[in-house]
Amino acid sequence: MKIAFIGLGNMGGGMAANLVKAGHQVSAFDLSEEALARAEENGCRTFRTVPDALAGAEAVVTMLPNGGIVKAVYTADVIAKAPAGALFLDCSTIDLATAREVAELAEEAGYHMVDAPVSGGIAAANGGTLTFMVGGSDAAFEKAKVVLEPMAKAVIHAGAIGSGQVAKMCNNMLLAIHMIGTCEALALAEKAGLDPQKFYEISSKSTGYNWSLNDYTPAPGIGAKSPADNDYQGGFASALMLKDLRLAMTGAQTAGATVPLGEHATKIYEAFVEAGNDGRDFGAIFTTL
Secondary structure (H helix, E strand, O other), rough: OEEEEEEEOOHHHHHHHHHHHHOEEEEEEEOOOHHHHHHHHOOOOOOOOOHHHHOOOOOOEOOOOOHHHHHHHHHHHHOOOOOOOOEEEOOOOOOHHHHHHHHHHHHHEEEEEEEOEEEEEHHHHHHHEEEEEOOOOOOHHHHHHHHHHHHHHEEEEEEOOOHHHHHHHHHHHHHHHHHHHHHHHHHHHHHOOOHHHHHHHHHHHOOOOOOOHHHHOOOOOOOOOOOOHOOOOOOHHHHHHHHHHHHHHHHHHOOOOHHHHHHHHHHHHHHHHHHHHHOOHHHHHHHHO
């Protein structure tokens, strides 16, 4: 397929490269000259404007920082400018209202669209092992799978448009809660006189099992290799976790849901980010304990 890829940051760059590896023709756009240069090295054709990148595209993939930018790009540069019949796939993590609004505008203009946020982080984006949670019609999902599978270990149809964003905000709220709890338990074990490595060996095989402990251990030198072993550099920035938590809080308020642990996790990450830790991996919350 001929695919236009808009947004070549930490996640998008690796995703576009994997589409090229799968044999797709990728026309890429980003505001960053450095990102464009990397994309070109990875086999993408690069362009200086979005409309130029859209020429002849059968699918348009976007990976952008927030809902405001997603809406601006689609309304100004994609809808009505992409070829008729092109499929739109927004892989950004954004608020539910914007995701539904942009999809409605696309549908009104005659395009199919899915929201397809991801889980897995930079390493998974580079390795083609992301999990995609996809919202959209059955027909749009079937078309989207062809585009998403070269970048994925799993592509799951969450439901109607917007369902992908609901899944993402709930998943990352749960992840934040798990991470804070994991850090508290590791710190408590050590302060109470238990070797943290022994605690890891026990809890990772007991009912305390969770991804943050078993696969992304936030304490240096213990358990799974993670950004904790690199001074919390790389991985999933705390500022991005805070962004996702705030999206979840907005979603909870809109839905009338009660999320006391989500609210508390949000306050913890707000304080951590405001203290200057926005670029550190979200597992660095361990250092506050």
